[in-house]
Amino acid sequence: MSEHITEDQLTEMVIEGQMPAACRAHLQECVACSERLSGELELFGSSMDAFNASTMAWSRSRPAPVQHVRRASASARLWFAPAALTFAAAAVALITVPVWHTHTPDAAPIAAVASGDNAAQIAQDNALMQSVNVALNANESFAAGGVQPCSHFGPPCYSALYLIRSILRGADEILRSLCRPAGRWSLLRCTPRLRTRRAAVRADLLRRASAVRRVLPVRLVLQGPPPAGQ
């Protein structure tokens, strides 16, 4: 009789699920090894069956979370690229225009002349700004709404909230904000500059608008003659 089956051979049989030829010959002769093998396979097999059945039942009982997978459609891809381009251009404009505005050479006299303002001058400035506004935005409804005196004479103030909202509204809205004379957060709210450099207002506006126009894919229409008094 050949040697009895070792533990390693038993493990191999469990793993492989079949017995080597040498072992098979021995099992035909040795009743003890045969019973040991069958008992081992039965214990291991039944244990794994119970484990697999329980765990699979448990796993199936676990609720599957809802999978929200975004499936990009062809139409979505079509509008996404121009929208991304517009957004990027608007972001560039928002960075470049304020920086440019801050570095204009006429920014320094603002504080110097601010102390000399009075109500009549402010009213005159606002009348001028209204005429500029009408010339730039002949078709805009807000142009006819009147211009209120601006009480802020400090340096230009830019609201992050307003700028973010401008992005969301689109590049065209950014242009409107440049041209709006007395909006709450207008880029042109500082009237002393206009008082000291009336002749430069329109040129300044045109320069800014054309600069934005270079980077924004929108159409800017300037209408009407230069305002009176230049």
Added chain:
Amino acid sequence: MQIAIDTPMMAQGRQVSILSELDDIDSLVSLYRPRVLRYVTFSIGDQDLAETITQDCFLKAYNGRASFRGDCAVSTWLFSIANNLIRDQLRTKKFQFWRKAKATAVDVHEMASFLPSGASGPEARLLAQERTRQVAEALEELSVNQRKIFLLRFSEELDLAEIAEATGMPINTVKTHLHRAVTAIRTRLGGKA
């Protein structure tokens, strides 16, 4: 393990079939999620983390379905993705902390009670629950690699070559881990003297 592809035409047809199968993420999840969740749960021993990894696994599979070549079964591919996620997770300190805390460890007793109600009587059910608990506890004592390979072999019924592919290990390493794991489980079950 390898899907037998005799002709280019068959290969193309098989590829199209697999890709269309992968395109339907709902079917993919309903078909394979229980297996993947069970495998991940017992591989890392953490229920909550296993749910997260399983979800990530399907999301990753869906997003990367174009890269699936079709040269192995979908389940093998999913298990390989799960293995990568498990490996990444095991490296994090957060996982090591929660592992020590055992806050969300697998509840073996709860799991054993999930035995489906078959024709067996109460005694047989009790015996089956006891064996389930023994196997689950024995699995906890194995190393992560031994546990993963044991589960892939005896729960997911992958052959050695498929396990090697799913785990990224050489087949001889797989055999070594499997041999040690089976020896340990047998000892725990009382079959080994």
